[in-house]
Amino acid sequence: MKLNLDVNTLIDTLAERLRDDPIMGKAPCMVGIRTGGVWIAERLHAALGLEMPLGVLDISFYRDDFSRVGLNPTVRPSDIPWDVEGSRIILVDDVLYTGRTIRAALNELFDYGRPDEVLLTTLVERPGCRELPICAKYVGATVNCDQAVKLSGPEPLELNIVERKAEVA
Amino acid sequence: MALVERDIQLDEHKRLKHLLTLEGLKAHHLTEILDLAETFFDANGELRKVPLLRGKTIMNVFFEPSTRTRTTFEIAEKRLSADVVNLNIATSATKKGESLQDTLWNLQAMGADMFVIRHADSGAAHFFARQVAEGVHVLNAGDGRHAHPSQALLDMFTIRKHKGDIYDLKVAIVGDILHSRVARSQIQALSILGAREIRVIGPRTLMPSCPEALGVHVYHDMDAGLEDVDVVIMLRLQNERMSGARLPSEKEFFRLYGLTEQRLERAKPDAIVMHPGPINRGVEIDSAVADGPRSVILDQVTNGIAVRMAIMAVIFSNAARHPQEDAS
Numbered sequence A: 001m002k003l004n005l006d007v008n009t010l011i012d013t014l015a016e017r018l019r020d021d022p023i024m025g026k027a028p029c030m031v032g033i034r035t036g037g038v039w040i041a042e043r044l045h046a047a048l049g050l051e052m053p054l055g056v057l058d059i060s061f062y063r064d065d066f067s068r069v070g071l072n073p074t075v076r077p078s079d080i081p082w083d084v085e086g087s088r089i090i091l092v093d094d095v096l097y098t099g100r101t102i103r104a105a106l107n108e109l110f111d112y113g114r115p116d117e118v119l120l121t122t123l124v125e126r127p128g129c130r131e132l133p134i135c136a137k138y139v140g141a142t143v144n145c146d147q148a149v150k151l152s153g154p155e156p157l158e159l160n161i162v163e164r165k166a167e168v169a
Numbered sequence B: 001m002a003l004v005e006r007d008i009q010l011d012e013h014k015r016l017k018h019l020l021t022l023e024g025l026k027a028h029h030l031t032e033i034l035d036l037a038e039t040f041f042d043a044n045g046e047l048r049k050v051p052l053l054r055g056k057t058i059m060n061v062f063f064e065p066s067t068r069t070r071t072t073f074e075i076a077e078k079r080l081s082a083d084v085v086n087l088n089i090a091t092s093a094t095k096k097g098e099s100l101q102d103t104l105w106n107l108q109a110m111g112a113d114m115f116v117i118r119h120a121d122s123g124a125a126h127f128f129a130r131q132v133a134e135g136v137h138v139l140n141a142g143d144g145r146h147a148h149p150s151q152a153l154l155d156m157f158t159i160r161k162h163k164g165d166i167y168d169l170k171v172a173i174v175g176d177i178l179h180s181r182v183a184r185s186q187i188q189a190l191s192i193l194g195a196r197e198i199r200v201i202g203p204r205t206l207m208p209s210c211p212e213a214l215g216v217h218v219y220h221d222m223d224a225g226l227e228d229v230d231v232v233i234m235l236r237l238q239n240e241r242m243s244g245a246r247l248p249s250e251k252e253f254f255r256l257y258g259l260t261e262q263r264l265e266r267a268k269p270d271a272i273v274m275h276p277g278p279i280n281r282g283v284e285i286d287s288a289v290a291d292g293p294r295s296v297i298l299d300q301v302t303n304g305i306a307v308r309m310a311i312m313a314v315i316f317s318n319a320a321r322h323p324q325e326d327a328s
Helices: A007-019 A022-026 A036-048 A100-112 B027-039 B068-079 B100-109 B124-131 B149-163 B181-192 B222-226 B250-257 B297-321
Strands: A029-033 A055-057 A088-096 A117-125 A138-142 A149-152 A158-161 B057-062 B083-088 B114-119 B137-143 B170-174 B197-201 B217-219 B231-234 B272-274
Touching (some): A007 A036, A007 A117, A022 A088, A029 A100, A036 A088, A036 A117, A036 A149, A055 A100, A088 A149, A100 A117, B027 B149, B027 B181, B068 B083, B068 B114, B068 B149, B068 B297, B114 B124, B114 B297, B124 B137, B137 B149, B137 B297, B149 B231, B181 B197, B217 B222, B272 B297
Parallel strands (some): A117 A138, B057 B083, B057 B114, B114 B137, B170 B197, B170 B231, B197 B217
Antiparallel strands (some): A149 A158
């Protein structure tokens, strides 16, 4: 079922907030988390006119549930086309839920180097379900915690409510 | 009682639990490993270290000497963040009379999650796989003349990378087919992946008794066998496995079956040359070819790390998906 939120409007809101953030004056780089986060990041990257090419993280090898559920069969390589050491990074994901994806993404980023700053922004968040001390600086919208949402895309980008059994953390 | 023993390298969902041989595996078992191996290379073609197997202990148990296989397994394990233990048993307790089974049980008691085993006896890895506790995995890193599946997989990976889809290709395997576990596994891999034509080239004394049964075309004349092939795989002359005089001399072998630039002209212009190593220069391959532009021999070594990472990742991933069922 489609969620009553327009993704393009949410992306515009995020771009606006980011434009006013001090990080914009410090030549930031952007990273999207595969898959949904990359779709959002591509839009934000273009809207903000960032100089450095967009980085892509696939956190499959960094998940903390490998020994319980195995490997994501659609894993692909990450691609960070600039030096992470000393960089200022805008990290983008679609849904912030338990915080475990972001934990994995931070660990992977730090395996590339030591960034000076990482700012997290997500299209939506489900508050009250966090299992780790992680919060985003900017979120497009907040959805009810018992509503599992998933972004579909890349064209058109739509937020859908997921049936319980198909839910992905 | 079932007439056929269940393939001990597969779990009840027919997914890999051990890797002992390629015999009996389906194309999807192989392509899953080959596809995953690609993802371990980053955009610069380097192999990144990932925390996938943190907390797992992998023991490399080598009853036979090895440089490439043991080292690339060790690097692969370390790239996956596993704890690695290397045992060269040739210089260890078996000398004092300990049986293979006792060695295994002792190593298992030390907390191994996976054994990578090489042994001079065919079937040693199967023996290990039958004895290990539930949840412990066995990879065959070469047993006697029987199989060397990880080598064949890295060869398929290399072929795919340089030549694309394997089903379009004509592949020639040259040299000592009789003693070669590598050749046996390569032939199986190529037939599983549907190679258009598999040729084996070598003297009668170094051919198994009925090579056609393997589904290959047999050539005793090198020039005829190389005609129009896409891939040439040279094998090492295995003096250590030869009993009696099967060859007049190494010189004679090179004259008849050594790969030279001149001979290579029979193959397709864009053919690649492979060799599992170690190479005997001037015995089965001329230096000019081994170090030449069509040689992918060193690329095979690098690919071996990624493919071995993928084999281990797939096996631990399969075990993670249904831990309860595996325990039954």
